[in-house]
Amino acid sequence: MTWTILGAGSLGCLWAARLSRAGLPVRLLLRDRQRLNAYRALGGITLVEDGRESLYPIPAETAAQGAPIQRLLLACKAYDAESAAASVAARLAPGAELILLQNGLGSQQAVSAHLPRARCLYASSTEGAFRESDFRVVFAGRGQTWLGDKDGGPAPGWLTELEQAAIPAQWSENILERLWRKVALNCAINPLTVLHQCRNGDLASHPEEVAKLCDELGQLLHASGYPEAARELQGDVERVIAATAANFSSMYQDVAQGRRSEIAYLLGHACREGDRLHLAMPQLRALHERLRAYLVARGLPDT
Ligand code: NAD
Ligand code: KPL
Numbered sequence: 001m002t003w004t005i006l007g008a009g010s011l012g013c014l015w016a017a018r019l020s021r022a023g024l025p026v027r028l029l030l031r032d033r034q035r036l037n038a039y040r041a042l043g044g045i046t047l048v049e050d051g052r053e054s055l056y057p058i059p060a061e062t063a064a065q066g067a068p069i070q071r072l073l074l075a076c077k078a079y080d081a082e083s084a085a086a087s088v089a090a091r092l093a094p095g096a097e098l099i100l101l102q103n104g105l106g107s108q109q110a111v112s113a114h115l116p117r118a119r120c121l122y123a124s125s126t127e128g129a130f131r132e133s134d135f136r137v138v139f140a141g142r143g144q145t146w147l148g149d150k151d152g153g154p155a156p157g158w159l160t161e162l163e164q165a166a167i168p169a170q171w172s173e174n175i176l177e178r179l180w181r182k183v184a185l186n187c188a189i190n191p192l193t194v195l196h197q198c199r200n201g202d203l204a205s206h207p208e209e210v211a212k213l214c215d216e217l218g219q220l221l222h223a224s225g226y227p228e229a230a231r232e233l234q235g236d237v238e239r240v241i242a243a244t245a246a247n248f249s250s251m252y253q254d255v256a257q258g259r260r261s262e263i264a265y266l267l268g269h270a271c272r273e274g275d276r277l278h279l280a281m282p283q284l285r286a287l288h289e290r291l292r293a294y295l296v297a298r299g300l301p302d303t
Pocket of ligand 2: 250
């Protein structure tokens with residue numbers, strides 16, 4: 001069965017290149033004919049890995065036209081997920097499977113709600129890749145991807161294809177808990193790096209601010225029904241700060257490059273969940289407001 005990939009950016013190209021070199025059928029869906037022409041002119045995806053580059057001439061078509069889709073990897077930003085999924089909804093075969101590879105929470109639920117007849121699997125990845133230019137991607141950090149079914153369905157047989165393609169993947173019986181844990185880590189680290197204009201490691205000089213956020217995030221995780229995700233959150237946040245000390249967080253990089261951030265699916269989602277559960281969360285709400293004001297002052301979307 002063909003792997004159809006919508007979102008030919010960093011992670012989409014990283015997956016496409018590895019699936020293709022393992023001899024698995026892959027096709028890319030591009031936004032429109034202009035993108036398709038630009039892609040064809042380049043002759044395929046270039047993946048730069050350990051300093052070596054390889055070209056993968058993967059077939060591509062526009063999202064609007066083509067054969068029915070059985071298995072779709074949706075590899076766009078959280079704020080584009082709903083409209084990207086809608087652009088291929090008419091092409092989804094009965095019982096199609098979608099793998100939603102978005103950071104944060106909220107976009108997956110929105111996509112699933114619009115496609116009740118498809119099986120939507122959620123994914124969380126610690127792999128790192130960035131786009132050097134259109135369709136040219138650098139594999140920057142080894143990691144792992146967890147996949148799961150929030151409705152508790154069985155692991156799909158195609159996980160062996162990921163193994164064959166050397167895409168480190170693991171089935172998670174509680175993918176929502178895993179996504180929540182990542183949201184909590186990102187909420188405790190990323191906004192502060194933007195507001196303090198610093199690398200992750202510099203947050204070690206703001207221990208009280210980090211501790212207060214972890215405390216409220218822990219309460220939120222408990223109240224949301226994910227007590228396991230709250231376990232040793234502060235210790236984990238401190239470990240990530242130390243282990244990634246020299247890095248700039250993904251949100252810092254988005255803002256520094258004038259790109260829209262995924263704030264609505266991280267801190268925004270945490271605050272909305274806090275509203276639903278009637279939690280006060282003063283530190284998280286103040287952080288959210290400070291971050292929104294910071295973004296607006298720079299002409300960037302605050303949702
Ligand atoms: P990206 O911006 O590099 O790529 C997204 C691609 O989707 C872009 O090429 C964009 O043009 C395309 N796209 C958006 N809407 C589309 C549409 N309607 N039709 C066709 N194409 C469309 O993003 P990314 O870095 O690959 O990130 C994807 C998700 O994975 C994000 O939620 C991100 O936070 C998460 N993530 C990324 C990394 C990483 O290292 N890049 C690591 C972990 C998680
Ligand atoms: O995931 C991250 C990001 O930058 O988005 C880390 C490194 C964990 C910081 O929150």
